[in-house]
Amino acid sequence: MDSTDMGEDLKEILITEEQISSRLDELAAEIDRDYEGREILVIGVLKGAVMVMADLTRKLHTPLTMDWMAVSSYGSGTRSSGVVRILKDLETDLEGRHVLIIEDIVDSGLTLSWLKTNLESRGPASVEIATLLRKPDAASVDIDVEYVGFDIPNEFVVGYGLDYDQKYRNLPFIGTLAPHVYGG
Template structure:
């Protein structure tokens, strides 16, 4: 797998350190009323695991799976729910945990969907954000890193369902996904 990586963008130490910082901030911000963490499958699995362990509160976790990519490298803008929440979020603080915010289209749809369910609040924590790729401006409360508009893999991020298990975030060589 390493042969397909052009370069490492963020190593495991940097990622875990930043998630620990975000976890401490979430602990302070939600000290009186812990949020339910909603992880977005499949990419947010690694982020959710490390972030949840760094929050010193009794948080609940649930998962949603939404798709707007297919096997490609760009968002299609058409969102489908593949797995919905199993928890009622009415009158609860909800913290969406994302691996990456790219165009913002999927997250914008997800925010509207969750807000329609009557939560007390809905905020977003994302490991990565690509400001140059944004097509919709999204208010993100907790951001790990702003990164360039390159195709990244690792730490939960994939290309065609592979590379998720890399312990770092790397830039995928163009030769892997371009004909």
């Protein structure tokens, strides 16, 4: 899928496929440097992190293993309350491991803050976060994100794993939707 497949549904492309790939190269180099001599357990947060996790981990030279989690936060409409339910838990024991959570986007930070605290309670050596996107203006809690691809405005975005109504995840770029798509 590309921008031409979207027709009038695409408002604008915020971050191109080339910009994403280039930034992931830079993040991989940072992660490789920071974890030199250690193995990491990379944890992807489903469903949005699939694209970031696949592309970022292929760029890493650091030895790693992978696992996945799926969580759901309850809230009204498009806002998270920070009340989280685990839909799919890890299959890997975290005891003594260096954990790197990979996210597609950090919005309010509520769910991610809960997730990091939950994982830290499982006895890892360390827990850090890498995200492709961060919305600083949307933050409700202060959460330390070690590796950030791009800071973006507080707009609803799709593509590269991010969806609207489970659509648009397979776009190779980050874009915004035309208001008629979501009734805005």
